[in-house]
Amino acid sequence: MDKEFFFDKQAKDPIERVGGRAKVTGAALYTADQQFQNLAYGFLVGSTVAKGRIKSIDTKAAERAPGVLAVITHQNAPKIPGYQTGRDPAKPPTAGQPLRIFYNEEIFYYDQPIALVIADTYERVLHAAKLVKAQYEKGVFQTELGSNLAKAKIPTGPRFEDYKRGEVDGYKNAPVKVEQEYYHPIEVHNPMELGNTLAHWESDQKLMVYTKTQGVEATRKSISDAFKLPPENITVHAEQIGGAFGMGLRTWPYEIAAVMGAQKVGRPLKLVLHREQMFTNVGYRPATQQKIGIGATPDGKLVGITHEAYANTSSYEEFTEATVNLTQFLYACPNVTTRYRLVPLNMCTPIWMRGPGEATGSFALESAMDELAFALNLDPIELRNRNHADVDPEKNQPWSSKYLTECFQMGAEKIGWKNRKLQPRTAQEGDWLVGYGMGTGAFGAMRWAATVKARLQPDGSLLLQCSVNDMGPGTATMMTAVATEAMGLTPAKVRIQMGSTGLPPGPTQGGSNVTATVGAAVNDVCTALKEQIATLLSKEGSRFHTANVHGVKVDDLLFAEGAVSLKQNPAIKMTYTELLQQNGLSVLEQTRESKGQQQQYSMYSFSVHFVKLRVHKPTGRIKIDHVVSCADAGTIVSPTTAASQMIGGAVGGIGMAMMEDLVIDHRFGRPINNNLADYHVPVNADIPNVDVVFVGKKDPYINQMGSKGLGEIALIGMAPAIANAVFNATGKRIRTLPITPDKLM
Numbered sequence: 001m002d003k004e005f006f007f008d009k010q011a012k013d014p015i016e017r018v019g020g021r022a023k024v025t026g027a028a029l030y031t032a033d034q035q036f037q038n039l040a041y042g043f044l045v046g047s048t049v050a051k052g053r054i055k056s057i058d059t060k061a062a063e064r065a066p067g068v069l070a071v072i073t074h075q076n077a078p079k080i081p082g083y084q085t086g087r088d089p090a091k092p093p094t095a096g097q098p099l100r101i102f103y104n105e106e107i108f109y110y111d112q113p114i115a116l117v118i119a120d121t122y123e124r125v126l127h128a129a130k131l132v133k134a135q136y137e138k139g140v141f142q143t144e145l146g147s148n149l150a151k152a153k154i155p156t157g158p159r160f161e162d163y164k165r166g167e168v169d170g171y172k173n174a175p176v177k178v179e180q181e182y183y184h185p186i187e188v189h190n191p192m193e194l195g196n197t198l199a200h201w202e203s204d205q206k207l208m209v210y211t212k213t214q215g216v217e218a219t220r221k222s223i224s225d226a227f228k229l230p231p232e233n234i235t236v237h238a239e240q241i242g243g244a245f246g247m248g249l250r251t252w253p254y255e256i257a258a259v260m261g262a263q264k265v266g267r268p269l270k271l272v273l274h275r276e277q278m279f280t281n282v283g284y285r286p287a288t289q290q291k292i293g294i295g296a297t298p299d300g301k302l303v304g305i306t307h308e309a310y311a312n313t314s315s316y317e318e319f320t321e322a323t324v325n326l327t328q329f330l331y332a333c334p335n336v337t338t339r340y341r342l343v344p345l346n347m348c349t350p351i352w353m354r355g356p357g358e359a360t361g362s363f364a365l366e367s368a369m370d371e372l373a374f375a376l377n378l379d380p381i382e383l384r385n386r387n388h389a390d391v392d393p394e395k396n397q398p399w400s401s402k403y404l405t406e407c408f409q410m411g412a413e414k415i416g417w418k419n420r421k422l423q424p425r426t427a428q429e430g431d432w433l434v435g436y437g438m439g440t441g442a443f444g445a446m447r448w449a450a451t452v453k454a455r456l457q458p459d460g461s462l463l464l465q466c467s468v469n470d471m472g473p474g475t476a477t478m479m480t481a482v483a484t485e486a487m488g489l490t491p492a493k494v495r496i497q498m499g500s501t502g503l504p505p506g507p508t509q510g511g512s513n514v515t516a517t518v519g520a521a522v523n524d525v526c527t528a529l530k531e532q533i534a535t536l537l538s539k540e541g542s543r544f545h546t547a548n549v550h551g552v553k554v555d556d557l558l559f560a561e562g563a564v565s566l567k568q569n570p571a572i573k574m575t576y577t578e579l580l581q582q583n584g585l586s587v588l589e590q591t592r593e594s595k596g597q598q599q600q601y602s603m604y605s606f607s608v609h610f611v612k613l614r615v616h617k618p619t620g621r622i623k624i625d626h627v628v629s630c631a632d633a634g635t636i637v638s639p640t641t642a643a644s645q646m647i648g649g650a651v652g653g654i655g656m657a658m659m660e661d662l663v664i665d666h667r668f669g670r671p672i673n674n675n676l677a678d679y680h681v682p683v684n685a686d687i688p689n690v691d692v693v694f695v696g697k698k699d700p701y702i703n704q705m706g707s708k709g710l711g712e713i714a715l716i717g718m719a720p721a722i723a724n725a726v727f728n729a730t731g732k733r734i735r736t737l738p739i740t741p742d743k744l745m
């Protein structure tokens with residue numbers, strides 16, 4: 001099903017967003033909306049120093065405050081069995097010792113939880129939390145990346161050794177070269193829904209948890225490890241998630257604290273982070289300082305690229321991401337060197353944030369490509385075309401599919417690239433300088449394992465079950481789209497149960513894997529149902545059998561309009577309801593586990609983002625006129641939700657390029673703009689018309705549907721597209737994000 005298309009916002013998608021109405025009308029119940037009898041409320045008190053030891057902590061006033069049930073600190077915290085083993089239960093993304101909450105007096109970062117206050121109402125717990133006072137022995141802390149580069153080290157493990165292809169730093173021998181440094185600050189996820197957990201011990205061996213996670217199975221594993229409970233005694237619910245962008249990819253200390261607190265007071269406990277705590281306690285996109293050296297021949301053939309990145313991590317864990325990895329495969333280039341280093345700072349450990357390392361890496365690489373194109377007096381698309389990687393140059397194997405050239409063509413057409421001037425600062429309209437820019441993105445096309453159960457029911461409806469959850473992209477909509485197509489049902493006839501453990505296990509929602517993974521499992525389980533139907537129809541006496549005496553195969557059948565019929569003789573037809581009745585069945589049920597196979601192909605999704613913008617000469621204000629985001633993500637199963645993902649990624653990229661910046665006061669090691677008034681993100685007035693174009697060509701290898709992921713490529717490449725357009729408009733190359741008006745004056 002190859003469907004190249006421009007997403008038309010006016011056209012009606014046959015599948016409305018599943019659960020969309022419940023979300024926008026307030027009917028959907030998120031974790032913090034859950035009500036339990038006898039509910040207690042928890043609130044975390046944070047350290048006021050960025051490093052040191054707690055000398056003393058006074059909880060007496062808090063304990064005496066009205067309605068207070070308990071105050072937990074490192075002095076009286078129940079022992080977490082998993083903390084005694086030396087490994088933390090909350091799975092670390094990489095090496096190090098994850099933070100053990102209330103474990104001892106040691107402070108690693110500002111606002112690290114030092115106490116959990118529990119009371120009978122939210123108002124009372126907020127009041128009591130203010131009464132907890134601590135004294136510290138202050139340590140010397142570091143919170144700035146740039147002044148600590150000397151402490152940088154190679155992350156633990158072979159994956160992070162320096163990469164070399166061809167000659168080390170071979171770009172230096174090129175006749176035309178660019179050497180530049182690029183920087184971007186810390187960004188925070190801060191989805192609308194705050195981090196929150198509701199923990200309820202149903203007995204001393206049985207636990208139910210509602211929490212903000214992108215993977216209920218992973219959360220269950222973490223809690224099981226921490227509290228040494230068998231996983232089957234724990235139920236994790238995350239049916240509704242109000243955005244996450246990656247912050248739900250690990251189990252955070254606050255979640256462990258909620259479970260601990262509920263155990264302590266013997267009541268269900270709800271712990272909702274305060275917005276300020278979302279800036280300090282649940283990860284962020286680490287700052288990076290990157291250096292690119294890139295060289296080419298005068299006719300624009302790349303000779304070499306060297307990409308070095310310094311990123312910050314915490315002082316207790318090594319958080320890593322693929323910051324330099326794009327450079328290893330994006331272009332056909334004989335000499336490539338990459339180096340990746342971590343700098344420990346006194347902050348919470350970072351966590352993947354949408355398009356993780358690739359988004360930051362692409363800012364450096366794709367800005368440098370634009371600088372090289374300018375040095376060569378070449379159109380930036382032409383430079384990329386001259387260095388198109390026909391096979392994966394890193395693994396030296398073919399791509400499973402790659403339609404990047406199509407993305408360039410379709411996007412250039414849509415944005416009006418032909419109007420772009422090769423020389424910067426030459427297009428002017430009144431006080432405004434006009435510019436065009438583009439940037440490329442790529443991200444591994446993941447396919448993991450998922451199990452889906454499908455039940456075809458007496459009313460002809462189909463129930464699909466999987467524990468995968470949805471932080472926003474529209475997982476249920478995607479599953480519905482695959483099932484309606486496979487089974488010939490209307491969307492109203494498909495029902496999805498998802499988002500909690502106890503259902504057939506699905507993957508964590510991360511790394512843009514869910515459509516390729518769960519979509520494939522839905523497709524496979526529907527195929528199994530169809531095979532079962534064909535077997536039933538092959539029975540002696542069936543009208544289908546009489547017409548097809550050699551046996552009825554799935555290929556002989558047409559599944560449409562809630563019925564099955566013979567392709568060759570459509571008059572021989574039976575609704576699913578009749579099929580069940582005539583076979584004396586109450587349901588038809590199949591369960592399939594589905595996973596990708598190791599293949600000799602490099603699997604990636606690709607994107608190209610185009611921007612047309614204008615810069616106001618007197619004030620440096622940037623106004624984006626038009627964005628065109630093009631994606632090669634294989635078959636698009638659900639156009640509306642896919643386009644919505646692309647638009648969301650473009651918005652995230654605009655925020656990254658122009659606004660987002662967690663400002664830290666390094667004298668105290670704490671953020672200054674820890675609220676959504678001062679930490680700027682784009683609002684509707686900042687967002688232009690975003691057009692989405694899908695190549696829509698099937699990937700022959702990833703799965704039956706041919707679908708690759710697109711959550712990450714939606715953002716990767718957007719920030720450099722803006723920086724490149726700003727250069728084209730003004731002649732000013734901004735290498736430090738965000739591009740604020742002062743930098744253009």
Ligand code: MOS
Nearest residue numbers: 246353354510511
């Ligand atoms: Mo994404 S950063 O894998 O949630």
